[in-house]
Amino acid sequence: MKRRELTRRTVLKGLLGGAVATFALPPLECLMGTSGQAWADGTGLPVRFGLFFWGNGVLPKRWIPAGNGPEWEVSEQLAPLLELGVKDQVTVLTGMNMLLENINPHWSGAAGWLTGKPLIDTDDHDTFAGPTIDQMIAQKIGGSTRFRSLEVGIEAKRGQSFSAANTRNPIEKSPHGLYERVFGVGFTKPGDEVTVDPRVGLRRSVLDAVLGQANRLKADLGANDALRMEQHMESVRELELRLARMQENPPALDACVVPAAPTGVFVDEDAQIHLADTNRAMCDLLALTLACDQTRVFSNWFSDPVSNVQFPGGAAGYHQLTHEDPGEQEEVHKAAVQIVAQYGYLVKALKSVPEGDGTLLDRCAVLGTSDVSRGLNHGAENIPVLIAGSAGGRLKAGIHHASPTGANIHRVMLTLMRAMGIPQASVSQDEAFTTEGVSGIEV
């Protein structure tokens, strides 16, 4: 533990930084369709956002594909996309640079890229300065589903989804847990009549009381603590909204198939995680969660920055390998390929669900990315960026978009937000501030 002292400035800067975009706006009903409306022809189907994140980057040399635009060949590391039959649905962006200051290895990259703001304190990564991209989007489009967003993790310890500074969204690491949460108590199959439970209304009155208590207590708190209490209240309000949704009849959705509970062993007796099995089960559940319109925003934290995830047959943990695998880093390469395969599985799972006149994937944008380009030197130039799906035709899918001179990665953030129907004027700050997206992948 360091000898650093607490200053109010540090704490407040973080909290205030996070408070700016904290509070959910009403959903863009016109774009998304309302929860009371069926989407018979598919034209009014909602768009969804997904994030698949892994720590420690890739080997850029073996990552960047040959060719540009729609004519491109998968690189060695992207080969699983072809093998899984999803190459034509995935757009690869290369030459994307994180332009905010890159001081703290891994964490400057993760925080800067995902939030558009530098770390509050460059020595510290316990919190990011504000909401991450999944939450920026969820705060705008998540309001009309039962869950504003869902966060899962495979090997990640904590995940890095923040609603605001110091409000990390905990990840669900068990497929059983995810199943229970989404399809267990409280779930009504779209098209079915909700069973009216008087307890739901009573629970809402309990939450009202909690909000009242919090509001009264807030008056006597210091500035930092008042913001924390407000964040708590925001969370309670969201829960109340969820209970309200449970009292409404969900519209029928052809794509919705209620899955069976996952079976299988995901963590063995030595507490080692079965990575591919867990990811597969999670992704299958996430796909049906979207198809049943239980949420429109998810994040899958395959691993955290600095993660030492070890793949079967790997010589060491991934982070250690990035620093110690000598020469051409063959072991790092093999691990990166396995990570791409996990992302590819997610894409395939979304593609396998028919929806409207296409597949669920057609209305998604699933960002696959990392904290650094190459783990060895923590570079923020050429951070891997994959986007699967066309967000309902707003994005070009299946192309390689290369920025030979290096482009601001936050343009990708802006493009993604706009693809979700959010009329966002700009994102990020300082060198990374931008009012322009990546026009080359926009339709």
Added chain:
Amino acid sequence: MRRVFWGAIWLSGLLVLGGCDAGDSGAGDAVAVADVVADVQPDLPPVSPREVELVAVSPTMQRLTRAQYTRAVHDVLGAHIVVPQTLEPDTTSEGSRAVGSGLATISPRGAEQYEAAAFQIASQALSADKRAALAGCAPAAAGARDDACARAALGPVVKRLWRRPVAATELDELVAISGTAADTLGDFWEGLQFGLATALQAPAFLFRIENGEADPEHPGQLRRTDWELASRLSFLLWDATPDDALLAAAEAGELTTSDGLEREAMRLMASPRLRDGLRAFAEDWLELHDIAEMQKDPTLFLHLSPELVAAAKEETLLGFEHMVLELDGDFRDLFTTRETFLDRTLAALYDVPAPGPEGMTLTTLPETSTRRGLLGQASFLALRSHPTSSSATLRGKFIRERFLCGEVPIPPVNLSTGLPPVTEDALTRRQRSEAHNSEPGCNGCHIMMDPMGLGLERFDGLGRMRWTENGAIIDPTGDVDDVPFADESGLAEVLAKAPELPGCFVQQVYRYAAGRLDGKAEAELLEALTRQFATDGFRVKALLVEIFMSPGFRRIGPPATAVEVSE
């Protein structure tokens, strides 16, 4: 640049003069500390920590940890209750959950989990066989509201949950919720569950909130109220919510008096529940929280098992308890002792005979054993390693930061961090990292960590002793800030004598007690506490007494306002 705590320098001088009993640890090595003292001649006023003039720090609201939440439910509503463990994860800051609790909010998922838990708990607390005892009354009619009985039932329970008196309007609201639910559901007891579930989701339960009150001894300033002191004392010493006796003392206004505070504190210290508090501190201090999720390659570490991992954590916690409670010894002995608690799995890892047929048994490692103290324990060695190998840097970093309170700068980005591969000339980790550290950009920081961590290289990534790496003999020598040692045993001895060690420990305990980082205004208090710690023979219990009798514990600043934000 080595950062030396001047209180620590002073107390090292004290040792040289033989001014305190350093116990039998031999920790007061006059030669080593005299070198440090020779450079500095502090002119220190001998101020007791209880008398230090302090500009009190503004309050910080702490969210209950999972452990505190669980314990509070068990204490107040019954030990039979199965508390869901799918609660909002504890927040960590600077490696500490106690510090993190002072920053934590409640996420949307967390609110959902607290809500579900509240109803599960309320249902168990008011189950058919438990409700009469908890409520102390029976409704006039089981199928309808009975506000009088609801009030009688909730009043005392909520007071304990909220750790303070419940205002009439607050209780009215809970009674009204219970009544409406009872009428709606046609069942008094089900209705009462809603009132109780409200109390369990209340910010007054989930957060430890302090506002302070006017301090008659320091006009114009604030002190903690009796209720606030009760909570602070209880969470510090028991990691639990105040018991009835402590709340009664608060109600009687006794905790704002020195005698009353010390009396109640000594009562808590004398209780077996002090173990809970000590364990919670040790877990936080040594960052043992996530040990069960530690990822290790089972094909390389054949001793690895969930039993071993659990035992490794228990070894460390029991050792700390033993040192503080049974021995009431010099805390520096934690680093040098050969006494420890082992079960069969740990004994196998350490290659010593199993001390008992089952469970953890106190045993003494052989006099010849170079494995000693905290740095020889599997919990430390395995957690500060990689999944497939040891890590001199991770181990050295933890020692530097957690035990010596040194600041290791974050490594620069865009610097090649690769270690050279294993070659005939560089077989061991030391040889490989020496090549790496010969680069000037690396050496400046690694020298703060590696010379200590390399001394532990004969412990593999799980903590098993080994003598060679890739066929080459491992060299276990090193130094702690230029004080050399020959092997892991020597490292333990040198570290135990390091002048920064006691002051750093005081700082860790203080942060834990305060639930936040120490402020600049508290530097003098920490120095005084460190001097007193030395005078008291570096005994942890004595340190705890001084902390809760100090103005840092008893007084509080005004709530921070946004106006106070400045560069």
